[in-house]
Amino acid sequence: MPRLSSFPAFHRVEGRKVLIVGSGPAAAAKTRLLGETSARIVVVSGTPGAELLADVERLDASLLVEAFNPGHLEGAALAFAATEDEAEDRRIAAAARTAGVPVNVVDRPELCDFITPAIVNRAPLAVAIGTEGAAPVLARHVRAKIEALLAPDLGRLAGLAEGLRGTVARLLPAGEARRRFWARMFDGPVAARALSGDIAGARSAAMRMMAEEPDASGFVWLVGAGPGATDLLTLRAQRVLQEADVIVYDALVPEEVVAMGRRDAERISVGKRKGRHEVPQAEISAILVREGKAGRRVVRLKSGDPLIFGRAGEEMAALADAGVPYEVVPGVTAAFAAAASARAPLTLRGIASSLVFATGHDADGRTLPDWAGLALQGATVAVYMGRSVAAAVADRLIEAGLSAETPVAAVENAAQADERVFFGDLSELSMLAARPDVDGPVLILIGRALAQARPAAADALSPKARRTTEAA
Template sequence: MTDTQPKLNAFPIFLRVEGEAVAIVGGGDEALAKARLLGQSSAEIRIIADNAEPALRDWIAAHGAVRIHAAYEASLIEGAVLVFAATGDVELDRRIAGDARRLSVAVNAVDRPELCDFFTPALVNRAPVAVAIGTEGAGPVLAQMIRARIDQMLSPQIGALATLSASFRSAVERLLPRGEVRRGFWREFFEGVPARALARGRLAEAHDAATELLLNGGAVRGHVALVGAGPGAEDLLTLRAHRLLMEADVIVHDALVPEAVISMGRRDAKRLSVGKRKGCHSKTQSEINDLLVQLAQAGKRVVRLKSGDPLVFGRAGEEMQAMRDAGVSYEVVPGVTSAFAAAADFELPLTLRGVSSSMVFTTGHDLKGGSLPDWARLAISGATVAVYMGRSVAADVAGRLIDAGLSPDTAVAVVENASLKNRRRFHGTLADLPSLEARGDLTGPVMTIIGDAVAGANFELSEPLAALRHHEAAIAAMEGQGA
């Protein structure tokens, strides 16, 4: 069988530099960039420059590096474990590279791959954890792009977690048998209660949780994360939400969460849809509560994935109470709620100085009772109102607000499928809003924003609601003449 995998011309290693000298030759931006990179290590940095630019001099003073104020000579790099030629002068860099090889010191010449014994990687630093990305000098910009993606994926506390793990390693090897039990302990350590405690900056709590885990023989405790999936676009998911999805054993999701967001979870995670579309509930809220508790008590890490934000019309309160009653560990991860996504789609300021300084989040169903809710009075006094509703209640919302005293000319913005590529935007006034009720083609989630601040939106890519109203009136007139 032929091996078709391309071979690496530069093999990645981690070189021990603690207490060792690393020489950087140069006094400009290239030398400063390498100094900043090496400054993340415990190496003794030696900068050789007869003329150093102010930014480099400031860095040397701030970080305790050694500057050798002299023109380059080969003797100045003796004893170094690494040398960086960063002069910007090709002939001088070539000379430095030759001297380094003669002295058996590995050399890197900035932007001159043909002179390099090694290449500096793009580095994600979570000391003592480090991720290095290299392209053998072919694509430094590509390496930085990859670095940025990995940096987003890793918890800021993963280094501290690794340090804590080192203090438990000998005890784990002594008390837990090799194989599945020991692997289970470390998996729970790095993804379970100790990791979550440290993510909140609670080192003592993380240490206690790890000790309890060890004394319990590595037995895994379940956990539920109530996670906001955002309005629909997968790139609006938070970094924390993405990390939890990648760690989850089970993903319990609502029907409105797009498949693209669900697919960001672990491939082998079990996925359970609990429905909740209009007129079609696959599970009652009580059944969902029981399901979350049962999964957690079975030792599963569960992500309860909710559209938008879990705490905004997501019935998270009932689920949290159920888990508190059962003694189940849980956390809440906020998401971008649909009102914010709809406002962004319209470039709409939800608050506008001198116009509106308050906001109301509500559902159209609040207006179906006999008495006018308090938020309606806020709308009349100038608050921006974001109404989470389907098109079927648009006429009722408009009529009740107009009857309560809100001007029919109040500006309105409507978005179907906020944040998604197939979103549709409509604009008009409160008097135009009832025309939505006849739009059977609006099958996605509809978000309506009402208030004087809406007038500050960008309407270039939206359709006027008035056109729909006039079209309906014309059809009605024609039908009347036909009768």
């Protein structure tokens, strides 16, 4: 996961002096920005421009028409160097550091102690968007999108919450009861009333909610994390990740997806991979039951979709037997992600009217798998976890009568940054397991519909074929 070079934080400035040094548009812009706070704004300008004068007057800021000197920094919580003269801004920044005052230098991120973000103001709610000085215009574009998402009166709801904090602290025990109360308040009738302007009605509804018996029941969500790309996670999955007290996740679930949960949620890795099962399935089910019966909200994160080779059936049975309520949140399964990456139809009118999800493990013996008959009848087959048994899959199907020229696609790390797409025919599939350059999870697609694939980029299944293509 990428790491930030700056730690985002909110600096308290209410009633405190904030110094702005400059005369032109940059100083005026910083004055307007600080005008959205309750800071005591002091502007130092030798020759203030008309724009700056108008903003100072409108915002009731203090203006000192004189050249900057280090004494201006006395008592300042923050300082802004906005003279638009590099040498002068450097001098101001050096003086600020000597005085121990954090300084921001306009358009000079390398000289800044802090970066001013683009701000969405729904006071007391604020959303800050920053790029660590790398792309401020991008931050403004993101701000515009967030402005459109958030109701203009959302601050009313935040203000109501602020007024209720003391009452909540007296009436509800610390911890889970309070967290669940706030979650209900911000996503229910209380929020609806506050946003409509009925603050008194919202407060009354919140007080009634506090008087109710606290909801201490546990719940488990079996969540499909998709094939790996965070933007393929469903909106419901994102929501329940924010509600979870505990996140139980598999090794194939990317760290970026796990990180979308609450920061204070407990994380339990059950690290299942082919051939290396760190936690037995029975123990995973026991963890879900234990945490659910303890009254905790649990997200069980599985790669792809939990109902397709995700052993969700065993976990659902364990939860049902223990009386723990649960819900399944579907995800994008690897077969769909692989087909999308290969730009290959899984069904095609007149050619393939059925689709089979299969695991390659049952093709490891001499017995023809049950799904092979459907492949012979024209179905497209998606073989999960099939790289190590690719040769066996190909041999069984060819022996059963499927043409050796049947199109095949293999997708490694589908929908992830290091994804690779391979194309060939059934006779070349056996070469996949022997390729040392393929070591990630692979999904294999087999069927005549794949002849219609139009991948943006692909390798040949056979390294020999690839060399021939490159030479050509």
